Amino acid sequence: MKMKIRHTKRFKEIIHAFLRNGLSRFLLRLGLISRNASKHEPTDMNMQEIGAKLRQALQELGPTFIKLGQIASSRRDLVPPMIAFELEKLLDHVTPVPFEQIREIAETELEGPLEKIFSEFTEEPLATASIGQVHAATLHSGEQVAVKVQRPDIRPTMEMDLAILSDLASFLEERTDWAKTYRLREMIVEFSRSLHNELDYRVEGRNCERIAKQFEKQPTVVIPRVHWNFTTGKVLTMDKIEGIKANDLEKLDEGGYDRKIIARKIFDSMLHQILDEGVFHGDPHPGNILILPENVVAYLDFGMVGRLDNKLKEQFAPFIIHMRNRNTEGMVELFLEMGFISEETDLRALRRDMDDLQNKYYDVSLDEVSLGTIFIELFQVAYRHQILIPTEIAVLGKSILTLEGVISKLDPSLNMMMAVEPFGKKLMWKRYNPKKIIENSWVEIVGSVGFLSRLPRELKAITTTIRKGKLHLDVNAQQLKMYLGKLDQTSNRLSFSIILLSLSILLAGLFIGSAIAGRTSILWQFPVIEAGFILFLLMFLFLIYFIGRSGRK
Structure with missing residues (x-):
């Protein structure tokens, strides 16, 4: 009550x-x-x-x-x-919490007086935010550290707010079509998960360490080290890094820094996080990027981290290629493959808007195109057509927008659309190299074998459902042609697989039979088994080719 x-x-x-x-x-x-x-x-x-x-x-x-x-x-x-x-x-800046409350929280979490844990702990905060504030301190070993301490009673307030938002989302989904279309409850659940992660500083510490491993062999990028002996869910202790903020151009120029080199390092390091590693800084604003002597780049604050799985990383490459080639049909097909487009989407209207977007940049050279602007305009098209973009892509778009703002001030001549192309080509090669195609094909073949073993049970279940009159069809006419085409491809591939399997069993039988009987495999002066083996090999390579090709569509 x-x-x-x-x-x-x-x-x-x-x-x-x-x-x-x-x-x-x-x-x-x-x-x-x-x-x-x-x-x-x-x-x-x-x-x-x-x-x-x-x-x-x-x-x-x-x-x-x-x-x-x-x-x-x-x-x-x-x-x-x-x-x-x-x-x-x-x-995100709020009034600082009185030091007495910060002391109480830190001493409770670290189980001891601050004077015993640190040789020095400054009362004046270095930075304040809505969840916590940061204080400079010195360990007894002499290491300079930054200690982030969570604000008092922040968790109960947030838990209450999240419960209210969850109830509100359920209320709206029951009464409004737009909340149901955008799956508002799922979005609030995702938001709650993200906020709970931010409330646990150990999660931020693990994020920091994971990204630090990405740059172990790159001394030009620095990630602060976490001091786990002085870290809990409400207290995070890390190396204190002092440098110049990435947007403080006056200080950078006074210190003789090379802004072009810095811009390129920031861009390459972020693209490495996004496209090579799949885990990246989710909020690379100027306050979270410091520049150290010799143009070294340091990243801070890993409360928000974005993630891209291998499939999303691979799909980023065709996205760039389709944008460069102004291939509207390719973009729409990519959206379909990624599952962005719902049954309610008007594909004809979507293609028209995509054509308008492509035509807008038709006579514009790539070095004049802003990658961040393209993301904004694509999101606006998604908004008009009620296309739900996954959270991972939204975080990626936000990071690119923020990053482009930082880079454009450091080096206005660096165009991200041009600079991202080598990464896109590298991803394309990874996706289409023979080893990857064979790996994907083997997964498809194993999956097909599993499907074949389940097929009798599935057909029996469908037949039972039809006999009881409980089979319901809900077909979107606009996408019927696409579904029929996919079904045709699947059935053809399945038939071809069965034929290939039958042929392989037949050849194996001939080999074994010939060996037992001690006879040759010559029929009418024609080497039957050898020819069959060559035919089998060609069909197998043909199957792998088409399976690999279907994975690219």
Whole structure:
């Protein structure tokens, strides 16, 4: 009962924050207030004004909603551009926590007085944020460290806010089509998981170590070392790194740094994280990138980390190639392969919008094209056609946008669209090299054998369902042709596999029979088994080729 009362009180605070900032019509559309409560609000507000009011409301509501707004700002496939632009301005800086409370939390977590654990611990914070704040300290070994301490009572507040958001998402999915279309509950679950990870500083420490391993042999990129003996879920102790922020051009020029070299190192190191390793810094803004002597780049703060699996990494290469070749059909096919397009998507309208986007850059040379701008415009197309972009791609898009902002100030001549092409070609080679094709083909063959073994049971189940009259078909006519084509390819490949299997059994029988009988394999002066073996080998290579080719579509 106490929890319900607290939730009700907090829910009222959320509603009042939106009302105070003139967002009653927004609440009315969500079905959270009555029509009378919104009648005095002006009706002629544009998207930018709505975004500014929404930003102010989220700022007032505290850490959970600040984080929610920051994540929403990266979802250009869900949020209108002008609102996303305003949400990008959300500040994560808050009033510092009194040092007495920081001392209490640190000593409880580290199980001892600060004076015994550190030879020095500064009371004035180096940085403050909505979840924690950072203090400079010195270990008894003499090492300079930065200690991040979580704000007091932050977890219960966030847990309550997340519970309210989860209930609200369920409410909206039951009553609105857009919430159901975008699977709002799943998005809140993903947001909750991300926020819980940020609340556990050990997760950030592991993220830091994982990215540090990517640059073990590259002294030009530095990742701070985690001191695990002085790290818990609420306290994170790392090497203190001092340098110049990547956007402080005046200091960089005064220190004689080479901005072109720095820009290239930042870009190459981020592309290495994204396309080679698949784990990358999710928020590479200038405050998280420091420049050290000799143009060394240092990354800080690994609370937000993006991940791309092997399939998404491989699909990034054709994305760049299709964009360069202005291949609209290839882009749409890629979206279908990646599972972005729902049954409700109007493919004809999508192709038209993709054509418009391609034509916009038709007469523009690659060195004038912004990769970040292309991501924004692709997300806008996704927004118009209700295409749900996976969180991983949204984080990637946000990272590229942020990165391009940093690089464009350091070296305006460095174009990311041009610079990413060698990485794309390398990925294409990895995807299409013979070893990879054979590996994929073997997986397909093993899968086909499993499918064949299950086929009688599956056919029996389907027959039973049909006999009971319980078979229902839900076919989207716009995609029927594509599905029939895929079905035709699958059936042909399955038939070919069965023929190949039969031929191999027949050849094996002839080999064994000839060996037992002690006879030659000559028939009418023709070497039957040898010819059969050559035919079998050609058919096998033919099958591998088409399986590999189908994996590229």
